[in-house]
Amino acid sequence: MFSILGPSYRFCDGISRRSFLRIGGLAMGGLSLPQLLQAEAKTSSASRHKSVIMVFLSGGPPHQDMVDLKMDAPVEIRGEFRPVATRVPGIQICEHLPRLAATMDKWVVVRSLVGSEGRHASFQCHTGWPVAQQPPGGWPSLGSYVSKLKGPADPGIPPFVSLSPKMKGGPWADPGQAGFVGPAHAPFTPNANGAGAATLDSISVHRLSNRRALARQLDRLKQAANANGSLAGLDAYQEQAFSILTSGKLAEALDLEREDPQLRDRYGRGSPEPAGYGDAGPLLNDYFLAARRLVEAGARVVSLVYGRWDWHGRPHGTAFDNARDHLPALDQGLTALVEDLEARGMLDDVSIVVWGEFGRTPRINKNGGRDHWPNVGCALLAGGGMRTGQVIGATDRLGDHATERPVHFQDVLASLYHRLGLDINRVTVNDYAGRPRYLVDHTRYQPLAEVI
Amino acid sequence: MFSLQLVHTLTHPNAVYAVAFSPDGERLATASLDNTIKLWNAKAGQELARLRGHGDGVCGVAFSADGKRLFSASLDRTVRFWDATNGTSLTTVGGHADYIECFAVSADGKWLATGSHDKQIRVVSAESGSVKAVLAGHSDAVFSVALSADGMSLASGGNDDSLRVWNVESGKQRTLSGQDGVPQAVVFRHDDQVLFSGGSTGRIEAWNVATGERFMTLEGHRGLVKAVAISLDDAWLASGGSDATVRLWDAKSGAALAVADGHKNVVYGLAFSPSGQQLASASFDRTIKVWNIVEAGR
Numbered sequence: 001m002f003s004i005l006g007p008s009y010r011f012c013d014g015i016s017r018r019s020f021l022r023i024g025g026l027a028m029g030g031l032s033l034p035q036l037l038q039a040e041a042k043t044s045s046a047s048r049h050k051s052v053i054m055v056f057l058s059g060g061p062p063h064q065d066m067v068d069l070k071m072d073a074p075v076e077i078r079g080e081f082r083p084v085a086t087r088v089p090g091i092q093i094c095e096h097l098p099r100l101a102a103t104m105d106k107w108v109v110v111r112s113l114v115g116s117e118g119r120h121a122s123f124q125c126h127t128g129w130p131v132a133q134q135p136p137g138g139w140p141s142l143g144s145y146v147s148k149l150k151g152p153a154d155p156g157i158p159p160f161v162s163l164s165p166k167m168k169g170g171p172w173a174d175p176g177q178a179g180f181v182g183p184a185h186a187p188f189t190p191n192a193n194g195a196g197a198a199t200l201d202s203i204s205v206h207r208l209s210n211r212r213a214l215a216r217q218l219d220r221l222k223q224a225a226n227a228n229g230s231l232a233g234l235d236a237y238q239e240q241a242f243s244i245l246t247s248g249k250l251a252e253a254l255d256l257e258r259e260d261p262q263l264r265d266r267y268g269r270g271s272p273e274p275a276g277y278g279d280a281g282p283l284l285n286d287y288f289l290a291a292r293r294l295v296e297a298g299a300r301v302v303s304l305v306y307g308r309w310d311w312h313g314r315p316h317g318t319a320f321d322n323a324r325d326h327l328p329a330l331d332q333g334l335t336a337l338v339e340d341l342e343a344r345g346m347l348d349d350v351s352i353v354v355w356g357e358f359g360r361t362p363r364i365n366k367n368g369g370r371d372h373w374p375n376v377g378c379a380l381l382a383g384g385g386m387r388t389g390q391v392i393g394a395t396d397r398l399g400d401h402a403t404e405r406p407v408h409f410q411d412v413l414a415s416l417y418h419r420l421g422l423d424i425n426r427v428t429v430n431d432y433a434g435r436p437r438y439l440v441d442h443t444r445y446q447p448l449a450e451v452i
Numbered sequence: 453m454f455s456l457q458l459v460h461t462l463t464h465p466n467a468v469y470a471v472a473f474s475p476d477g478e479r480l481a482t483a484s485l486d487n488t489i490k491l492w493n494a495k496a497g498q499e500l501a502r503l504r505g506h507g508d509g510v511c512g513v514a515f516s517a518d519g520k521r522l523f524s525a526s527l528d529r530t531v532r533f534w535d536a537t538n539g540t541s542l543t544t545v546g547g548h549a550d551y552i553e554c555f556a557v558s559a560d561g562k563w564l565a566t567g568s569h570d571k572q573i574r575v576v577s578a579e580s581g582s583v584k585a586v587l588a589g590h591s592d593a594v595f596s597v598a599l600s601a602d603g604m605s606l607a608s609g610g611n612d613d614s615l616r617v618w619n620v621e622s623g624k625q626r627t628l629s630g631q632d633g634v635p636q637a638v639v640f641r642h643d644d645q646v647l648f649s650g651g652s653t654g655r656i657e658a659w660n661v662a663t664g665e666r667f668m669t670l671e672g673h674r675g676l677v678k679a680v681a682i683s684l685d686d687a688w689l690a691s692g693g694s695d696a697t698v699r700l701w702d703a704k705s706g707a708a709l710a711v712a713d714g715h716k717n718v719v720y721g722l723a724f725s726p727s728g729q730q731l732a733s734a735s736f737d738r739t740i741k742v743w744n745i746v747e748a749g750r
Contacts, residue, residue, distance in 0.1 A: 271465040271466075273465035273466065273486060274466075274486075275466065276466070276485070314553065314593070314595075315509070315511060315527050315551045315552070315553045315569070316485065316509060316527070317467055317485065317718075317736055320694075321467070321694075321717060321718050321736045322736075324716070324717045324718075324736070324737075325467065325717055325736060325737065325738070328716075366592070366611060367593070367611075
């Protein structure tokens with residue numbers, strides 16, 4: 001990633017601004033601005049575009065304390081929480097997710113997420129693949145593929161936006177790599193330099209529109225990038241980058257002050273500080289609202305990182321202390337998002353996925369925590385016109401492994417591509433070696449028939 | 453009849469582990485898993501300063517006897533001394549090989565104690581930071597620690613299910629038997645004759661320190677008792693736990709006096725104001741609540 005404006009850059013008006021605009025996030029799918037405008041003119045409305053909101057629960061959420069409680073397990077496995085009935089007969093989830101329970105008809109619970117490589121990273125949620133043995137250029141993330149294949153829905157809004165803030169743990173903060181589709185399709189990352197506030201308050205975008213100095217900065221960046229070969233074809237994106245910077249739509253979408261305070265309260269607001277000892281995503285419910293505003297404005301994929309779910313126990317609080325803290329906040333934010341999307345008539349166009357890198361150990365450790373458990377995890381899906389109000393898969397009595405309908409990360413991503421209108425059995429993109437690559441390994445993984 | 457009437461709800465952006473009043477009762481210090489300490493005007497409930505420097509959560513906090521210094525213990529394995537008037541970090545004391553889990557200060561303000569996941573307890577001078585004692589004997593993490601008024605006796609609870617009383621000078625220890633699981637919290641009465649311990653299944657037990665006999669059990673909490681505190685005049689005992697309640701007891705008779713259920717998560721820390729008229733509770737729900745202790749009809 002390359003900063004357009006370095007930390008010490010001073011505008012000609014003498015005002016120094018710490019920039020967090022990133023050139024990788026200013027991609028436009030290789031299309032010129034006129035082409036884009038023509039393309040959009042052919043669609044009925046930019047607001048009808050299909051999109052995805054990906055909520056990454058950094059650290060590995062505890063499947064057995066959220067959506068797959070094991071009341072028949074021994075006490076050292078069962079945990080402290082009780083299940084509650086949901087709006088869908090036969091489905092029970094944790095007592096600390098009451099709003100999700102009340103709206104379970106809007107959700108799909110995947111209880112059999114498998115295939116985790118057990119690494120603390122967002123990588124597998126973004127790409128479906130393990131970090132090891134990547135093809136030349138690296139695996140693209142969902143948002144980067146979509147940026148490449150669909151381009152922007154609106155010239156003023158990047159197709160792929162990640163709200164991930166800066167963290168000590170880089171693999172958690174990873175907003176999703178562009179891989180072999182090229183850095184032009186990397187996510188726009190407005191919070192990557194900051195503490196997580198989902199706004200562009202610290203930069204005066206309208207002033208940028210009058211500053212041809214920006215173009216000169218881009219030229220200099222291009223020269224530097226070409227010198228090391230990392231940014232081929234930047235010319236094609238320069239005008240589009242400038243369009244994003246100057247349209248004001250992006251800044252508007254990220255400006256939550258424009259929202260009704262009551263709606264912000266319904267989402268839950270939250271804190272921009274790390275949710276766990278200086279190294280985690282924030283428990284910032286404003287992110288959910290920002291995600292809605294971004295997809296409404298034209299973003300095709302918005303990812304966000306939420307909370308710290310790596311609950312190994314004392315002295316950082318037991319798994320249950322932390323769950324009592326995180327679950328109600330997540331419950332509020334997710335249900336507000338679905339409610340809001342539905343109220344705006346957007347729910348069938350916006351797919352939501354909520355997951356982390358793995359599940360957690362069935363056995364509670366001596367410090368009241370649960371450790372990493374790549375054997376099985378969970379995911380939540382909503383919107384996108386999916387058939388909701390159902391559970392997919394099951395685990396054994398201890399929550400140790402999937403016993404029914406194992407669902408791989410790539411099965412979930414295949415479902416999201418399907419909802420975005422991309423045929424995983426046909427669409428390919430060449431890697432840096434020129435080899436065509438499918439969006440997922442379609443010989444093994446397919447969209448979930450239960451939801452499409 | 454007594455009640456706990458909520459005066460202030462103060463917040464951190466993460467769980468709050470400990471709270472302390474300044475000796476004059478004018479300020480509060482709060483310690484959080486957000487790696488910081490906050491100083492507050494206790495009467496107004498206004499934040500005065502936020503002290504940064506620890507590299508992990510802060511699990512303990514106390515003022516010096518003159519109120520000019522602040523001491524904090526952190527999961528980053530260190531104890532820090534701060535200038536309480538301007539928030540400057542003065543000294544950092546290390547020594548533990550794993551997380552610090554618990555912290556205590558002697559009533560005379562001269563000694564600090566820390567218990568750690570390294571299974572050891574360290575006692576250091578509150579004046580110089582020099583090590584007075586390193587107490588080894590627990591076979592698992594030390595989850596609770598308390599110092600006698602003069603700092604020469606120490607009580608500890610371990611994840612090894614043991615409750616121990618130590619002579620700090622000699623390092624000799626004895627184990628009190630029959631306690632309620634892992635002692636999650638301990639505190640001495642100010643005359644040092646009685647030790648209170650909070651256990652794993654909700655019981656608070658009172659022990660004769662001299663004989664090791666348990667002579668009283670206070671029941672009411674559901675789940676762990678994570679915090680106990682005693683008023684300066686030894687009249688009242690306060691407790692908090694995983695049931696998110698704060699409870700006030702008659703420390704002599706063991707009678708339950710009041711219950712407050714304003715927290716939404718485990719209560720990890722408690723402190724009486726020097727006047728005994730207020731109680732502050734720190735919770736994993738990211739809040740500190742300040743309560744007036746009110747007697748009906750007064």
